[in-house]
Amino acid sequence: MKDIKCSCGHVSPPGTSICESCGNPLDENQNQLLNMRYEGMARRSQLQSKNLLDMIWSFFSSVRNAVWMIVITLIAAIIGTILPQDEFKLSSLPASQFYPETYGWLGKVYYLLGFHNLYQSWWFILLLLMIGVSLVICSIDRVIPLYRALNQQRIPKSLNFYKRQRFYTANETVASALDMLEEALKKKRYKIKRTEEGILAEKGRISRWGPYINHIGLIMIILSVMLRLIPGFYLDERVWVWEGETKQLPGTDYYLKNEDFKLEVYNEDEFPQKLDIEEKVVKNYQTDAILFEKVNGELKEVHADEIRVNHPLEYQGLFLYQASYQLNQLYALKVKVMDKEKKQVIGEIELNLYDPLPEFDLGNGYTVKVLEYYPDFDLNERKEPYSKSRNPNRPAFVLQVFSPDHPEGEKGWMIAGFNADELTPDNRFGYELADFVLKDKTGLMVRIDRGLPVLYFSCAVVMIGLVLGFYFQHRRIWLRYEDGMLHLAAHTNKNWFGLRKEIEKIVSESNIGLNIANMDQGGKRK
Amino acid sequence: MSLISLSSGSLFIAFFFYVFAAIAFFISLTGRKWRGSENPQAHTLKWGKRGFVLTLIAFALHALFEILRWIAGGHAPTSNMFEFTSFLAFAIILAFLIIYRIYKLALLGIIVLPLTIILIAYASVFPTKVEPLIPALQSYWLYIHVTVAAMGEGAFAVGFAAGFMYLLHKVDQSKPRIETRLLEMIMWVVHVVLAFVVLAFLFRGIGYTDQYAVVDQWGKEQTVTYTMPSIVSPHEGKKLTDTGFGPFFETPGWMKGANAGNKFNTIIWSVLVGTLLYLLSRLIARKRLSMVLHKRLNDADLDAETIDEISYRAIAIGFPIFTLGALIFAMIWAAEAWGRPWGWDPKEVWALITWLFYSVYLHLRLSIGWHGKKSAWMATLGFVIVMFTLVGVNLIISGLHSYA
Numbered sequence: 012m013k014d015i016k017c018s019c020g021h022v023s024p025p026g027t028s029i030c031e032s033c034g035n036p037l038d039e040n041q042n043q044l045l046n047m048r049y050e051g052m053a054r055r056s057q058l059q060s061k062n063l064l065d066m067i068w069s070f071f072s073s074v075r076n077a078v079w080m081i082v083i084t085l086i087a088a089i090i091g092t093i094l095p096q097d098e099f100k101l102s103s104l105p106a107s108q109f110y111p112e113t114y115g116w117l118g119k120v121y122y123l124l125g126f127h128n129l130y131q132s133w134w135f136i137l138l139l140l141m142i143g144v145s146l147v148i149c150s151i152d153r154v155i156p157l158y159r160a161l162n163q164q165r166i167p168k169s170l171n172f173y174k175r176q177r178f179y180t181a182n183e184t185v186a187s188a189l190d191m192l193e194e195a196l197k198k199k200r201y202k203i204k205r206t207e208e209g210i211l212a213e214k215g216r217i218s219r220w221g222p223y224i225n226h227i228g229l230i231m232i233i234l235s236v237m238l239r240l241i242p243g244f245y246l247d248e249r250v251w252v253w254e255g256e257t258k259q260l261p262g263t264d265y266y267l268k269n270e271d272f273k274l275e276v277y278n279e280d281e282f283p284q285k286l287d288i289e290e291k292v293v294k295n296y297q298t299d300a301i302l303f304e305k306v307n308g309e310l311k312e313v314h315a316d317e318i319r320v321n322h323p324l325e326y327q328g329l330f331l332y333q334a335s336y337q338l339n340q341l342y343a344l345k346v347k348v349m350d351k352e353k354k355q356v357i358g359e360i361e362l363n364l365y366d367p368l369p370e371f372d373l374g375n376g377y378t379v380k381v382l383e384y385y386p387d388f389d390l391n392e393r394k395e396p397y398s399k400s401r402n403p404n405r406p407a408f409v410l411q412v413f414s415p416d417h418p419e420g421e422k423g424w425m426i427a428g429f430n431a432d433e434l435t436p437d438n439r440f441g442y443e444l445a446d447f448v449l450k451d452k453t454g455l456m457v458r459i460d461r462g463l464p465v466l467y468f469s470c471a472v473v474m475i476g477l478v479l480g481f482y483f484q485h486r487r488i489w490l491r492y493e494d495g496m497l498h499l500a501a502h503t504n505k506n507w508f509g510l511r512k513e514i515e516k517i518v519s520e521s522n523i524g525l526n527i528a529n530m531d532q533g534g535k536r537k
Numbered sequence: 538m539s540l541i542s543l544s545s546g547s548l549f550i551a552f553f554f555y556v557f558a559a560i561a562f563f564i565s566l567t568g569r570k571w572r573g574s575e576n577p578q579a580h581t582l583k584w585g586k587r588g589f590v591l592t593l594i595a596f597a598l599h600a601l602f603e604i605l606r607w608i609a610g611g612h613a614p615t616s617n618m619f620e621f622t623s624f625l626a627f628a629i630i631l632a633f634l635i636i637y638r639i640y641k642l643a644l645l646g647i648i649v650l651p652l653t654i655i656l657i658a659y660a661s662v663f664p665t666k667v668e669p670l671i672p673a674l675q676s677y678w679l680y681i682h683v684t685v686a687a688m689g690e691g692a693f694a695v696g697f698a699a700g701f702m703y704l705l706h707k708v709d710q711s712k713p714r715i716e717t718r719l720l721e722m723i724m725w726v727v728h729v730v731l732a733f734v735v736l737a738f739l740f741r742g743i744g745y746t747d748q749y750a751v752v753d754q755w756g757k758e759q760t761v762t763y764t765m766p767s768i769v770s771p772h773e774g775k776k777l778t779d780t781g782f783g784p785f786f787e788t789p790g791w792m793k794g795a796n797a798g799n800k801f802n803t804i805i806w807s808v809l810v811g812t813l814l815y816l817l818s819r820l821i822a823r824k825r826l827s828m829v830l831h832k833r834l835n836d837a838d839l840d841a842e843t844i845d846e847i848s849y850r851a852i853a854i855g856f857p858i859f860t861l862g863a864l865i866f867a868m869i870w871a872a873e874a875w876g877r878p879w880g881w882d883p884k885e886v887w888a889l890i891t892w893l894f895y896s897v898y899l900h901l902r903l904s905i906g907w908h909g910k911k912s913a914w915m916a917t918l919g920f921v922i923v924m925f926t927l928v929g930v931n932l933i934i935s936g937l938h939s940y941a
Contacts, residue, residue: 048904074904078897085893092883092930099882130881247877277669292669320672321874332876333672456876466878470865477857505853505903508640508846533842 019168026053031160034167036175044532045175047502052156071141071148080145084138091129094121143233146226154223161216166209167489176489176500177507178514180530184497188523192490195521199513201488210490218504221480228472235469238462246459249334253342253365253452257303257310260457265329266310270299272336272451295319296336298453302326318455328459335454341403343448346425348379348412349441357414359445362425364403376415383409388426412440486510488517499525507533541667544605547598548623552657554595559650561588566647566833581837585643592646596630603627610667613680617668618931621683622660625927626653628684628691632851636695640847644837648698655727658734678870685862686888690923692855693895693916699848700916706839707910710828716910720827723917728818729811736806740765749774749798763799765806771798800932845909848916849902856895863888887926894919 015023021032028038029051036045045051056072070076094114095101102109106127110118125132173179193203193210201212239245248261252269259266276291297319303310316324324331344362349355358373364386371379387399388407396407407426417439424431425442432441484506491498503510511531518525565584569577603624606614614620633649636642670679701723708716747763751774761771770776770784788798822829867888868878879885898915901907907915
């Protein structure tokens with residue numbers, strides 16, 4: 012591609028469509044409206060592709076390609092909602108089983124193509140990143156020439172420039188019309204550039220930067236999500252805490268005590284209207300929590316708060332959310348320790364099913380040790396005890412009782428729902444289930460997301476860009492007085508309707524009687 | 538009289554004023570000929586103004602409904618399907634009034650008003666009682682997020698109305714083609730929605746119900762109540778009542794939820810009766826329905842360029858509002874209530890899809906130069922996506938937002 016020489020003698024770089032000096036259109040479509048996009052400036056992407064970098068640059072700087080990327084992302088996003096995603100499937104079955112069994116062949120295909128984890132898939136993330144790259148390159152490709160063009164604006168000399176604007180009109184009038192129009196334009200808060208024979212009136216240029224500010228905000232949103240990759244910036248854990256329990260929060264040095272868990276339901280008289288629903292409506296669930304920090308091996312209380320839905324506990328970037336709860340769950344067994352010989356109860360122990368105490372002192376020289384614990388007791392092929400899971404579905408303990416006359420202790424089994432005496436009929440000590448201990452537990456989400464403030468800031472940048480771009484308009488009016496004729500041309504990046512109204516007002520206020528009824532040449536575009 | 542019945546009353550009266558306004562807008566278009574003595578342009582202006590005044594009255598009553606219901610219920614009336622849909626109708630009229638102030642095109646009312654009327658009628662099918670808020674909804678973000686998102690959607694609706702009007706005006710109706718078929722499809726959908734509303738009120742009026750015993754996905758036995766006579770039974774459901782007729786076949790198992798059978802049955806009824814209504818309208822008109830409107834609009838000396846610009850302008854006004862309400866406020870609230878700003882919940886995804894679609898619309902229009910019919914079709918499709926996000930996602934896809 013060669014440099015372009017205008018009839019005025021000025022030489023512009025290849026890709027230029029409006030002479031940088033006199034404003035003369037340099038394209039060949041002399042009968043069409045002038046394309047004012049990017050002020051007719053040359054862009055890097057218009058260079059003929061030479062090397063790989065140029066080719067990548069032109070690919071990503073094309074709005075057409077960007078639109079295709081958005082459309083593909085959009086379609087992919089739709090596909091992801093056809094069937095529930097893996098995390099929402101509400102089933103304990105593995106995905107490989109769940110999808111074919113629930114949705115037949117469709118589910119099978121969906122699973123095999125990986126659509127059940129679509130939004131986390133490498134290709135979906137790649138698409139989003141490509142849109143991000145496109146945002147950067149599209150913006151740089153356009154904003155630099157646009158900035159230069161708007162900064163070095165002159166009043167075009169070439170009448171062709173005027174004639175090929177969408178709003179154009181020429182009227183025979185006196186030279187002083189320029190001064191009168193200048194006054195009227197100033198009243199409408201236009202910035203004026205004036206020469207002997209012409210005027211450039213401009214306002215709302217900031218609107219032109221709207222799209223670029225918006226795009227910068229969008230790039231920042233993508234970057235704010237990527238901040239999660241920095242160690243310590245992001246944590247997403249869940250924890251169950253029993254009432255009364257103090258538990259370490261996974262992934263942190265903090266401990267949480269669940270003082271109390273409350274569940275409130277609405278009373279009938281709290282309803283504004285009588286409702287015919289049978290079930291109770293939950294009004295509130297909350298955890299009264301105390302947060303501790305482990306300093307030099309000791310727990311120090313640092314914060315206390317009520318955790319409710321919509322009201323997380325917040326402490327120095329750590330967030331605890333009320334996510335779920337379980338009421339009246341089996342927490343511990345109360346067991347009587349019996350002396351079978353004397354037929355008397357020695358004492359009662361409370362066996363916590365989640366974290367049993369290792370030893371109980373029953374007084375009078377009696378102690379009980381917990382030697383082994385199988386929460387979900389079963390026997391393997393070799394008839395050895397083991398636990399099928401960590402859930403206390405069938406808790407079994409191996410206990411050892413020490414008494415003054417039994418200093419070496421006696422081992423025995425305590426299995427829920429099973430009379431262990433049959434296993435060891437000769438044992439002196441036996442156990443009897445006295446009671447169950449039921450407790451509430453609260454399910455909390457433990458979150459750290461240090462990228463969040465950056466995300467919100469980025470959203471604010473997006474909004475500023477959108478507001479500038481869509482609620483403001485860049486309006487320009489060019490006037491040129493030549494050979495007794497006043498040429499008026501105008502351009503706006505949006506809202507031509509508003510610009511027409513404004514020109515009508517300016518012309519009527521200046522009292523020079525210009526005929527502008529037919530200035531809109533937009534209709535001739537076809 | 539309680540505040541709640543007062544508020545319901547004002548919506549009821551507002552509904553009728555919307556109907557009167559729609560009639561006035563239609564007369565402004567259709568009456569041009571039957572008053573031969575009058576100047577048709579003056580006639581359109583006069584009746585357009587009357588329609589506008591009636592719309593204003595209806596809008597004021599609608600606003601009264603929202604305010605009274607807020608006071609009576611103790612929370613913003615945006616918490617269930619009835620409340621949200623009637624608020625969306627409110628937002629559409631608000632956007633219409635703003636656009637009217639700029640462009641003074643009353644004729645736009647012939648699309649906007651019927652759309653509003655259908656939405657309010659559709660809203661009224663759902664339970665209209667004030668419900669107490671579950672903990673997840675107890676946040677001031679409920680008001681901010683939902684109302685701002687609805688206002689963005691209201692502007693999109695006006696963008697659609699103008700785009701649809703442009704298409705009715707510009708699509709060549711001399712012979713059937715893809716474009717005329719698509720327009721007819723929209724007309725058919727309108728009839729289906731109308732049929733749904735009419736049937737829902739009809740069967741509720743006579744108190745019709747069928748009951749079925751079904752086993753839900755957790756293996757629990759449930760009783761499902763049908764509000765329309767059963768054409769199709771729930772999946773593996775057993776009819777308990779001896780009412781009506783049918784069922785003739787069974788809901789396929791892949792439709793999830795205990796209530797899937799009732800929803801499917803309702804859809805079948807609406808489609809059948811809606812199609813009958815549509816055929817009846819065609820029979821009366823003796824031509825394509827879009828052609829009837831096409832001819833009327835062509836007689837009205839419309840400025841197509843202005844309609845094209847209104848469609849774009851409404852969307853351009855709505856886009857930042859939608860971004861703020863449906864995405865940014867949604868993220869802030871989600872971060873506070875659920876502990877993450879974004880979680881790919883179906884409703885979130887569909888809000889993103891809507892946003893992506895309108896950003897494609899804007900890029901095509903501003904950078905590639907799609908104007909006129911292409912742009913109008915995009916505005917139409919965009920509104921289809923908005924409505925799917927409102928209705929379809931709640932009906933078909935369940936997720937965290939399925940409170941309605």
